[in-house]
Amino acid sequence: MQNLYLDVSPLDQRGVTKFALSEEVMMEHAAMAMAHLIRARFNANSSVLIVCGSGNNGADGLALARLLEGDFHISLHIPFGASSPLAHLQRDRVEALGLKHAPIEGDYDVIVDALFGSGLNRPLGPTAIEALILMNGMSGLKIACDVPSGLYAEGTFDTNVFYADITVTMGAYKRSLFSDGAKEVCGEIIVADLGVHKKRYETPSPWKLLESQDLSLPNRIRASSHKGSYGHLAVVCGEKAGASVIAGSAALRFGTGLVSLISNENVTIPYELMQSHSIPSTATAIALGMGLGVEFCDDELSSLLDNTLPLVLDADIFYHPMFSKLLKRTSLVLTPHPKEFTQILRLTGIADIDVSALQSNRFTYVEKFCSAYPNTVLVLKGSNVIIGQGEEFYINPLGTVALAKGGSGDVLSGLIGALLAQGNTPLEAAIQGSLAHTLAAQKFDKNNYALTPFDLIERITCL
Numbered sequence: 001m002q003n004l005y006l007d008v009s010p011l012d013q014r015g016v017t018k019f020a021l022s023e024e025v026m027m028e029h030a031a032m033a034m035a036h037l038i039r040a041r042f043n044a045n046s047s048v049l050i051v052c053g054s055g056n057n058g059a060d061g062l063a064l065a066r067l068l069e070g071d072f073h074i075s076l077h078i079p080f081g082a083s084s085p086l087a088h089l090q091r092d093r094v095e096a097l098g099l100k101h102a103p104i105e106g107d108y109d110v111i112v113d114a115l116f117g118s119g120l121n122r123p124l125g126p127t128a129i130e131a132l133i134l135m136n137g138m139s140g141l142k143i144a145c146d147v148p149s150g151l152y153a154e155g156t157f158d159t160n161v162f163y164a165d166i167t168v169t170m171g172a173y174k175r176s177l178f179s180d181g182a183k184e185v186c187g188e189i190i191v192a193d194l195g196v197h198k199k200r201y202e203t204p205s206p207w208k209l210l211e212s213q214d215l216s217l218p219n220r221i222r223a224s225s226h227k228g229s230y231g232h233l234a235v236v237c238g239e240k241a242g243a244s245v246i247a248g249s250a251a252l253r254f255g256t257g258l259v260s261l262i263s264n265e266n267v268t269i270p271y272e273l274m275q276s277h278s279i280p281s282t283a284t285a286i287a288l289g290m291g292l293g294v295e296f297c298d299d300e301l302s303s304l305l306d307n308t309l310p311l312v313l314d315a316d317i318f319y320h321p322m323f324s325k326l327l328k329r330t331s332l333v334l335t336p337h338p339k340e341f342t343q344i345l346r347l348t349g350i351a352d353i354d355v356s357a358l359q360s361n362r363f364t365y366v367e368k369f370c371s372a373y374p375n376t377v378l379v380l381k382g383s384n385v386i387i388g389q390g391e392e393f394y395i396n397p398l399g400t401v402a403l404a405k406g407g408s409g410d411v412l413s414g415l416i417g418a419l420l421a422q423g424n425t426p427l428e429a430a431i432q433g434s435l436a437h438t439l440a441a442q443k444f445d446k447n448n449y450a451l452t453p454f455d456l457i458e459r460i461t462c463l
């Protein structure tokens with residue numbers, strides 16, 4: 001797990017006050033990290049274009065030019081000159097080496113974007129756009145210094161943002177690099193230490209980045225245990241029974257001792273799942289909402305939920321009149337996709353916004369919801385999933401586009417339901433269910449358009 005920051009400037013300042021590092025020392029490390037990367041991947045004499053802005057992001061780029069000069073063919077493009085004191089200093093140093101501003105011409109083996117970093121504070125103007133269009137059109141390896149230019153702190157970005165293959169981010173992970181859209185823009189993300197180890201440089205943060213090594217599987221350790229030791233998940237089976245079959249099958253695969261589908265009528269289901277008309281007395285958790293439709297009347301649903309069992313809620317239940325009442329429960333996990341989350345925000349009076357407004361500001365709306373409902377665990381789906389409860393937030397960036405298919409979400413609620421049924425806390429169940437979901441998708445080694453929910457469930461067997 002890694003820390004994520006909206007703003008790293010307090011960390012930079014702490015580098016100066018606590019560790020007596022100067023900004024110039026930190027900048028030298030930032031530039032060296034990029035130089036190491038380029039030297040490791042490219043032979044001497046390769047051509048490197050470095051496009052530098054007027055602030056300290058540009059100054060990082062100028063320092064990089066100085067470090068590579070002599071071994072590589074360096075082209076510098078400095079369209080805004082120098083404004084910060086360090087940019088002036090770094091420019092004087094490269095000019096002493098005979099490097100100076102030149103137009104962007106032809107193609108290069110490496111393209112480094114050091115136009116804007118954390119100081120981007122207004123929309124890109126025509127000069128920046130012209131440079132970024134040229135850079136994005138090139139075939140060489142594209143490296144963003146700190147953040148791709150055009151990406152704002154909230155994670156939104158300009159249409160002409162730099163599309164990086166690799167982002168070398170300075171000091172610590174910025175949260176903006178993990179908005180849903182940023183996944184398209186940042187490429188591989190590497191953190192550069194700035195003179196002290198990242199562990200020293202960082203302070204605690206409420207936002208965390210999940211990593212594959214955070215996965216903890218419900219492996220069985222008690223040799224004499226039996227199916228009753230591993231919980232019983234009741235999946236409410238609605239109009240579209242397939243959704244609950246998928247969720248139930250995922251739950252069984254993820255270790256739940258028993259899984260029952262709860263339906264009014266008998267439906268055809270796989271042999272390994274059980275069927276019941278009411279919540280079994282042995283149930284330890286309930287999954288509700290996937291494919292629900294209007295199958296159960298309000299009274300029937302009320303009686304199914306007349307208990308205090310942990311709940312995972314998904315899909316249609318967010319539009320159901322009973323949902324507001326369910327929000328009062330403890331042991332509750334919600335797994336909305338963005339459209340469903342706008343419905344929840346509307347219903348709770350937190351915001352009346354459309355999906356694009358939500359996606360431009362996912363972090364803030366998750367914080368607002370979690371502050372209003374601190375007992376509820378929220379899993380906001382997307383290409384970078386956000387999991388939040390109270391003042392703790394996690395981003396899972398490990399999913400792949402193979403998951404963008406009907407039924408993937410049903411697998412996720414089944415996995416979370418499985419862990420709730422086995423006695424995990426709602427937050428643990430959400431984090432571990434989401435990790436298992438995305439890592440299972442990574443195990444799919446066929447064409448990424450081909451993954452089905454049952455392929456995904458199959459890969460839960462070998463995480």
Ligand SMILES: NC(=O)C1=CN([C@@H]2O[C@H](COP(=O)(O)OP(=O)(O)OC[C@H]3O[C@@H](n4cnc5c(N)ncnc54)[C@H](O)[C@@H]3O)[C@@H](O)[C@H]2O)[C@@H](O)CC1
Nearest residue numbers: 012026027055056057116117118119120121122123124146
């Ligand atoms: N502060 C520190 O200790 C360190 C800072 N570092 C680098 O410094 C960067 C931050 O530097 P700055 O705060 O100088 O900010 P930037 O260099 O990101 O940008 C600020 C400059 O760009 C201009 N600008 C902003 N938006 C613009 C737009 N749309 N069009 C044209 N010009 C625009 C501003 O007027 C200002 O001159 C980081 O991203 C990182 O790359 C690193 O060297 C590591 C250490």
Ligand SMILES: Nc1ncnc2c1ncn2[C@@H]1O[C@H](COP(=O)(O)OP(=O)(O)O)[C@@H](O)[C@H]1O
Nearest residue numbers: 381382383399400401403404406407408409410
């Ligand atoms: N581009 C993507 N990258 C990573 N994960 C994705 C992507 N698109 C969708 N997903 C994941 O796939 C799942 C889709 O869920 P959802 O939209 O509810 O589908 P359904 O309800 O039809 O199963 C979510 O877990 C989401 O995070």
Ligand SMILES: [K+]
Nearest residue numbers: 113116147149
């Ligand atoms: K940049």
